[in-house]
Amino acid sequence: MLRTLFPFPGGVKPEPHKEASAKAPIASAPLPERLVLPLRQSAGVAPLPVVRVGDRVKKGQVIAAAEQWVSASLHAPTSGKVADIGHYPLAHPSGLAAPAIVIEADGRDEWRERQPLDWQKLAPQAVRQYLQQSGVVGLGGAVFPSHVKLDANAQIEELIINGAECEPYITCDDRLMRECAAEIVSGAALLRDLTGARQTLFAIENNKPEAIRALRGAISEQHEDFIVITLPTRYPAGSLRQLVYALTGKHAPFNVLPTALGVQCFNVATVQSVWRAVAHGEPVVRRVVTVSGNVRAPKNWEAPIGMSMDALLQLSEPLSDTDGLIVGGPMMGLSLPLTDAPITKGSNCLIARSPRLFPPRPPESPCIRCTACAQACPQGLQPFELYWWSRARDFAKAADYALAECVECGCCAYVCPASIPLVHYFRFAKGELAAAAREQKMADSARSRFEFRQFRAEREKAEKAEKLAKAAAAQAAKQAETATTPLATTQDATMKSDPDHA
Amino acid sequence: MDILTAIAVMALGALLLGAALGYAAIRFKVEGNPVTDKINAILPQTQCGQCGFPGCKPYAEAIASGAAEINLCTPGGDEGARKLAELLGRDYVPLACEVETEKKRVVAVIVEDRCIGCTLCIQACPVDAIVGAARQMHTVVESLCTGCELCLKPCPVECIDLRALPETPETWRWPEIRRPGIEDRRQCVEEMAAC
Ligand code: SF4
Ligand code: SF4
Ligand code: SF4
Ligand code: SF4
Numbered sequence: 001m002l003r004t005l006f007p008f009p010g011g012v013k014p015e016p017h018k019e020a021s022a023k024a025p026i027a028s029a030p031l032p033e034r035l036v037l038p039l040r041q042s043a044g045v046a047p048l049p050v051v052r053v054g055d056r057v058k059k060g061q062v063i064a065a066a067e068q069w070v071s072a073s074l075h076a077p078t079s080g081k082v083a084d085i086g087h088y089p090l091a092h093p094s095g096l097a098a099p100a101i102v103i104e105a106d107g108r109d110e111w112r113e114r115q116p117l118d119w120q121k122l123a124p125q126a127v128r129q130y131l132q133q134s135g136v137v138g139l140g141g142a143v144f145p146s147h148v149k150l151d152a153n154a155q156i157e158e159l160i161i162n163g164a165e166c167e168p169y170i171t172c173d174d175r176l177m178r179e180c181a182a183e184i185v186s187g188a189a190l191l192r193d194l195t196g197a198r199q200t201l202f203a204i205e206n207n208k209p210e211a212i213r214a215l216r217g218a219i220s221e222q223h224e225d226f227i228v229i230t231l232p233t234r235y236p237a238g239s240l241r242q243l244v245y246a247l248t249g250k251h252a253p254f255n256v257l258p259t260a261l262g263v264q265c266f267n268v269a270t271v272q273s274v275w276r277a278v279a280h281g282e283p284v285v286r287r288v289v290t291v292s293g294n295v296r297a298p299k300n301w302e303a304p305i306g307m308s309m310d311a312l313l314q315l316s317e318p319l320s321d322t323d324g325l326i327v328g329g330p331m332m333g334l335s336l337p338l339t340d341a342p343i344t345k346g347s348n349c350l351i352a353r354s355p356r357l358f359p360p361r362p363p364e365s366p367c368i369r370c371t372a373c374a375q376a377c378p379q380g381l382q383p384f385e386l387y388w389w390s391r392a393r394d395f396a397k398a399a400d401y402a403l404a405e406c407v408e409c410g411c412c413a414y415v416c417p418a419s420i421p422l423v424h425y426f427r428f429a430k431g432e433l434a435a436a437a438r439e440q441k442m443a444d445s446a447r448s449r450f451e452f453r454q455f456r457a458e459r460e461k462a463e464k465a466e467k468l469a470k471a472a473a474a475q476a477a478k479q480a481e482t483a484t485t486p487l488a489t490t491q492d493a494t495m496k497s498d499p500d501h502a
Numbered sequence: 503m504d505i506l507t508a509i510a511v512m513a514l515g516a517l518l519l520g521a522a523l524g525y526a527a528i529r530f531k532v533e534g535n536p537v538t539d540k541i542n543a544i545l546p547q548t549q550c551g552q553c554g555f556p557g558c559k560p561y562a563e564a565i566a567s568g569a570a571e572i573n574l575c576t577p578g579g580d581e582g583a584r585k586l587a588e589l590l591g592r593d594y595v596p597l598a599c600e601v602e603t604e605k606k607r608v609v610a611v612i613v614e615d616r617c618i619g620c621t622l623c624i625q626a627c628p629v630d631a632i633v634g635a636a637r638q639m640h641t642v643v644e645s646l647c648t649g650c651e652l653c654l655k656p657c658p659v660e661c662i663d664l665r666a667l668p669e670t671p672e673t674w675r676w677p678e679i680r681r682p683g684i685e686d687r688r689q690c691v692e693e694m695a696a697c
Contacts, residue, residue: 035678040671089669091672092673092674093674093676094669094674096670096671096674098670098671103660185533285537299656327677337541350541357670363695391679396588422681424676424679425679427675427676428675428677428678428679430676430691431674431675431676434675435673435675436581438673439546442547443543443545443546443547444543444547446546446547446548446629446646446648447542447543447547447558448550449630449631449646450547450549450557450558450559450628450629450630452630453628453629453630461526462523462526465522466519466522466523466526468520468522469518469519469522469523472518473515473516473517473518473519476510476511476514476515476518479506480507480508480511482513
């Protein structure tokens with residue numbers, strides 16, 4: 001289209017590996033017998049369980065309710081029985097367990113009553129609450145609760161619908177745009193009305209011509225004035241800050257949300273789930289997951305939230321030398337051992353790993369200061385400096401070099417000739433800084449409580465001293481009085497009236 | 503004449519009272535020394551006394567006046583010593599004899615059915631982390647407890663335990679990439695501790 005793009009700095013062009021999984025239509029994963037639903041499915045506060053072990057639930061019934069604003073409810077992905085509420089391992093590099101609700105499916109997959117929302121008659125705030133109760137969160141990976149982003153007072157100029165999907169291997173958004181373009185466009189129109197955005201832009205990388213065609217078709221069918229923008233294929237074009245810059249020329253530093261600059265951005269899958277929730281009364285209980293890599297049948301699966309990753313992987317028939325999983329894309333995803341941890345709302349891709357496809361990184365050698373990393377960094381950082389200070393554990397210096405601006409895109413590590421796992425160093429340093437900030441907050445509150453306690457003790461002491469002094473004075477006055485009484489009988493009347501004169 | 507005596511006595515009383523209040527005001531004045539405050543802001547406020555001072559603030563005062571080294575606070579650890587060195591422009595001094603490089607957060611837990619409600623732990627806790635009333639069960643507010651252990655000794659029925667808080671995915675951090683340099687440093691610290 002006739003629109004100038006603002007090319008962001010840096011970026012890389014890794015092998016896309018997309019064709020394999022993009023060919024086949026989205027397939028529906030068979031219903032597993034057991035679903036494990038970690039309570040924390042989104043950024044913000046985890047919702048609280050509202051069911052008990054043994055309860056029967058229907059598909060789409062709330063099983064954990066959001067109690068705070070930055071939180072979203074969680075629903076039963078199928079009908080069945082609550083089998084357990086306890087700690088279950090997550091697909092997380094720590095391998096730690098977290099609170100989860102387990103549902104045993106009864107096989108009937110029976111919905112609770114579904115009703116479309118008459119959103120045009122409702123106040124925007126009511127629609128936002130409805131989306132929160134429908135568990136709508138960002139499905140692109142950041143899993144930020146969507147209703148929080150729909151602040152009507154934010155004065156949104158541009159609404160960006162992100163279908164860039166720049167990471168290699170991942171094709172779930174591509175397939176979704178090809179197959180559900182109409183729902184995505186309807187959802188975008190709804191979001192446009194809720195945000196009051198003046199312009200709605202769809203951003204898609206130019207390696208997805210079918211998706212672009214499908215969306216353009218749906219837009220003209222629905223007579224919307226949305227613009228589909230074709231981005232040159234360059235990783236990380238779909239990263240929030242890069243995308244906002246490319247389309248609007250507005251630069252959002254790490255501590256400024258694009259909302260503050262009048263831009264709001266939603267992933268295409270999120271937009272579709274908004275529409276399913278509003279138009280069909282269906283909360284988020286399924287999502288499309290790309291399964292690719294070292295498998296015989298790479299494909300996109302529509303899987304229920306809570307399905308085991310291993311079970312999903314088996315559907316695509318992993319080859320025998322599969323030795324692990326990448327959850328997410330190869331650039332930003334987490335490399336984990338094979339795991340039966342559950343799919344969550346944020347899981348967009350599983351890549352089966354094998355030594356052939358993902359040979360182990362050669363050992364790290366010293367940095368030669370070639371600055372290739374700085375040229376590749378889309379955030380304009382100097383990764384070698386960040387690396388140096390993180391490695392030296394001088395986290396304050398790393399912070400001075402804008403560590404917080406790093407989006408962990410992995411471009412720097414991708415180009416580094418010394419094979420330094422730069423992003424791991426940055427994650428380590430960020431974790432240490434975050435922990436230090438938490439500790440500082442605790443110490444500050446401990447100090448104020450300690451100081452208040454001391455103040456209280458001193459005040460009590462002072463009050464006691466004052467009382468004692470008063471008692472002593474009263475005692476002295478009494479003694480003086482008794483000493484003078486025999487002589488003072490005649491003056492008594494005068495003394496009593498004295499205060500009045502004074 | 504007698505009136506004068508009475509007035510004199512009253513005046514004396516007032517004077518005494520005033521003097522007591524004035525004295526209290528000076529004696530208990532909250533000092534506002536900016537350097538001490540900055541140092542105190544770095545100390546972890548555990549109030550445990552392991553530094554040899556009766557709390558973080560007194561230790562901060564001692565550092566400010568040059569009476570104490572900057573490497574005495576065990577809970578503050580290596581990071582704390584580094585921050586102090588930077589603040590004061592002094593040379594960084596490694597912790598006197600530190601083995602643990604990983605700090606684990608511990609909190610006090612009252613075994614509630616053994617608690618007799620004596621309130622002694624409340625009086626001992628420097629940061630008001632315990633709630634309870636006389637002859638009622640007491641509880642430690644986990645998020646407020648610094649794990650300083652000061653409440654353990656005073657408890658007459660020994661019903662307070664220390665418990666390490668389990669790691670959660672939210673508090674988990676990416677591990678440091680182990681390289682020879684770091685390992686050497688750890689080992690050397692351990693050797694120092696062994697001495
Ligand atoms: S690319 Fe690697 S070797 Fe080159 S400057 Fe960056 S960190 Fe150093
Ligand atoms: S991971 Fe961070 S430092 Fe490296 S290229 Fe991406 S934004 Fe830049
Ligand atoms: S050792 Fe550290 S935490 Fe304990 S009282 Fe001294 S300064 Fe405070
Ligand atoms: S509850 Fe005990 S361990 Fe916790 S801060 Fe208070 S005195 Fe220290």
